[in-house]
Amino acid sequence: MYAYPIYPERNTQSLDGIWDFSFLGSDAPKLESVNPKGIACRELAAVPGCFDAAPKYAGRRGVGVYRRSVEAPAGVRLRLRIGALGLRGRILWDGREIGLNELPYSLQEYEFDSGSSSRHELVILIDNRLDFADTPLFHHFYDFYGYGGIYRSVELETLPEKARFGRVRVETLDLSGRVLVSGTLGGGFAEISAGFDGAAPKKVDAVFNGEEFSFEAKVPSPALWSPDSPNLHLITLKTGSDTVIERFGLRTIRCEKGELLLNGQPLRLRGYNRHDAHPQFGPAMPDELWIEDLQILRDLGCNFIRGCHYPQSQRFLDLCDQLGFLVWEESLGWGDSVEVQSDPKFRRLQVEQTVNMVKASINHPSVILWGFMNESGDDKEVGASLLRELAAAVRAVDRSRPVTSASMHIRTSIALDVFDVVSFNLYPGWYEGDNTADPRPLDRIAPTLDEVLARLNTKELRDKPLILSEIGAGAIYGWRDRVAGIWSEEYQADYLDAVCAYFRRKKRLTGLALWQFADGRTYAAGGVLGRPRAFNNKGTLDEYRRPKLAYDVVKKHFGGSGK
Template identity: 50%
Template sequence: MEGHACHDRFLSFEIASYNKNTEKDIMKAFPQYSKRHFEILDGAWDFCFLGESVDLDSVNLKKAAYNELMPVPGVFDATPKYPGMRGTALYRCKVAAAPNSRMKLRLGGIGLWSRIYWDGNEVGTIDLPYSGVEIDFLSGKGKEHELVILIDNRLDFKRCPLFSQYYDFYGFGGIYRTVELHQLPECNINRARVRPLDIKTGLVSIDIELSGKIPARFAFNLAFDGGKEEGFCETVKDGHASIKLKVPKFKLWSPEKPNLHTVTISTIDDGITERFGIREVTAEKGQIKVNGKPQKLLGYCRHESHMEFGPVQPLPLLFEDLQYLKDLGCNFVRGTHYPQDQRFLDLCDQLGFMVWEESMGWNNSPEHFADKGFFDAQVRQTQLLVRNSFNHPSVIIWGFLNEGNSETRSCEKMYRTLFKTIRGEDSSRLVTYASNRAERDLFFEMSDIISLNTYPGWYAKDREKARPLDEIVPCFDNFIRGMDKRGLKDKPFIISEIGAGAIYGWHDRFRVHWSEEYQADYLEIAANYAVRNPRVTGISIWHFADARTYTSSYALGRPRTINDKGTLDEFRRPKMAYDIVKRAFRKK
């Protein structure tokens, strides 16, 4: 069941034939594994919907009737049989594993809550929607085993505090991303995180994370870019071995020239290949620089959402979205509002996009921040975010707590803790949060970037005016003056959200709200303001494509229960604003 690599320069995914009987070929994101036995479990799984009011402590796996099949990745509440249903479901598959082996289950993301069973025994739970999570356990007796993943998409703050009903995106139930099952050697390599230290010499530090029976000194071979292996033996501390080396014949990663390197670390019975880029990200004098070159970040906020698949992202959809973004003249994507699919980040690495990736949060209150379960979950998911995406050179900004309550002093501990958490894991990137509190925000001083979500001319001050487009420019001019007077002139400023809704295909000669004409007029002003104003470091328009949101009465401001502010609709059909934004971004 070992994989073999396919080194296509554009895809750079491993195409692995794991099951020769079914000839199942699947593209796998980095990291890649060259020696250990592992299997990608994507495909048709047995499925059982238990109901909408299940007591999770009383679930009896032996009585479950698996009379259906469901795709993995997939979400049951986007299917014709269970549309919009909230409840508990079981996904089951049969797998082979050697007796009494160390196993690792890697899940790219689930929603909203999960419990994992191996041969009927609970081996782990997941309360972090969208986060990539790993669960270690022993295979036990025998060679044939049963893996069951219980999924619960009911809204329960105590059990799953990170997602709430009022969030302006839909919380689906299912297995969002790839599932991998690894059989581990006695001592295995979890990850190798590469940190660029010197862009002039190609010096990098490599942190090798180990688990299992860990030696005091770790002996391994290392090769860059598939070249000659060299042997090393390094001291292990707290499960980590580290080394500093110069990458031979290195080339810098930049948006204009997204050069990438690989490092392969191997032992007798394990091996890992990580991909990385050598680049430096800095903020100074109101600018964001990559390798010392100022960058104007032009792009969109993007949800992982589709009307047919929910949060599941088929590979052609990833390519389609990125092709549209390239055509629009974008060099920047803000992944909202949760950890992103690693395949998407792989492609951003290769195509030269700059990415803002953030942990999940949406308009959270002081009551949320005072709750220990919420506080701890925020720290755990934010730490995982950084660790999982560390090697992506495209990720230049870490973010958290979209539109949280940053105007209340009692919330300071939450913000300060998340800044400290991220910077403790990674000091090589910029850190920010998207605020909608404008001048009332108390914590901009902590941030590397001032990031503002605001919708002047859409959620207008003058509600009597038919087309309040004249509110847009003064809103930003006044905010910039206020921040400069506050002593924040040297911090870069990103318009992290701005937009207007438009129902695809609705045209009105009055060019009023919800028409494609109003959205086009609105984004023409916003996009050109961002492009032309040197004080604006970047813009991520809200948002790339229409996406399903809440289905309760919260949706009274969301026609069709869709957030219609996309420049493309939910099926990726461009609206009038598409060509307007394209013209603005491409003439920068």
């Protein structure tokens, strides 16, 4: 299954499957110094896949070498597309470096000449060691495990010799079906033809500015996209040498008077924070698990997914488009300190990965919010300045969607003015520490949420929609206890019952993203004493998607139908 866009006239190979593999261990040199020529890859590894999720190298950090042979014509231009890898990668074609990937979880593409042979060797070196100098976008304290591997699909395209399309964007201008089509055309000027939904393409009067082009068009039989009616359209663009098919949805999303409006109608977002995570696969999720997760979310009555805390798979977003889920997509970042946010390389890569995410997901109607820097230092000027820089970078690419970032600083944030939508992560009644002798401090929930509503009752903020972007409590699957204290399934169920009831009463809240969908592996050192089993156990389901008691509680509040 290829994600959109599709280039039907190009020779496109899926390189997913079984690759040769070797693990060099934690003492391996930096990727730039590794010479794979003399390395014997006598083991096997799946792509997509994570070597440290497999039994032999579970939990190990170091360098993994993935190698396979590839058939491709001599003397042509190729594009290699890697859906995501982590935590750092170096890509070599016939021993020649064609790319260095420093953006974990991000879609990356590499263009290069095939060379003089028709049989080639592709090597991808992966480093999952936690070294800030090399991998500033992922740290040991992040509350989800940083796996080593090739997380998502790998594809190879043979590019046309003459005019060839890059990405094409389709932006809804109004709900009558008027759209603005824009993109890039490399390799020389050519006339462009366009057609919608299978109709024969006809010549369009595109305006060119160098390699960039744009034109307005009208979808002949427009059908709007919404969660209840997730209608999708196709546009086919052709030149004499290339064709591209993009899928899109006709819909608008905007903020007005404290509400989030989809096609002019107010939304209430009901859903979860969700990681791409499974004990056997890590973030290298098979299609079957994506489908299962979405079926479960639909059964719960959810219409909203916060894709935490990194760019989402294009294939997963395609499914959300088809099924009518609303998505908050965000770039990688989690609780980074002032020192980290002051680092020039960190800041540069934050901007690079965030812009990359926006460009990759621009045509997904399911994506209604752009986010970044979860729980950043938005109470300090260093953090606030980075948030401003990221918001400006996003808006320079796409002004059609609101921008947000999840803050945990109700009283002290100095960056709420940056965002179109205000979002807070809160855990009243959970992270109480030694401040209470109450084994069930559920009475902390409502007063804390009341404080949030009061915080937004100012001239500057009252017109901004408000999302509870994280709130939840942990439970160990199967531990049921008459005391119903912390870590029991009963306490989690009572906690989420109180949260969901509050959300239903308070219409000022635009959205609720419970933390979290399913338990997920996290760090195994440092703060692990607060993470039994080295998992974040706040899932309404455990890591194998077995429901806890809270499942039926949430389903009752969200109106799940089981369909």
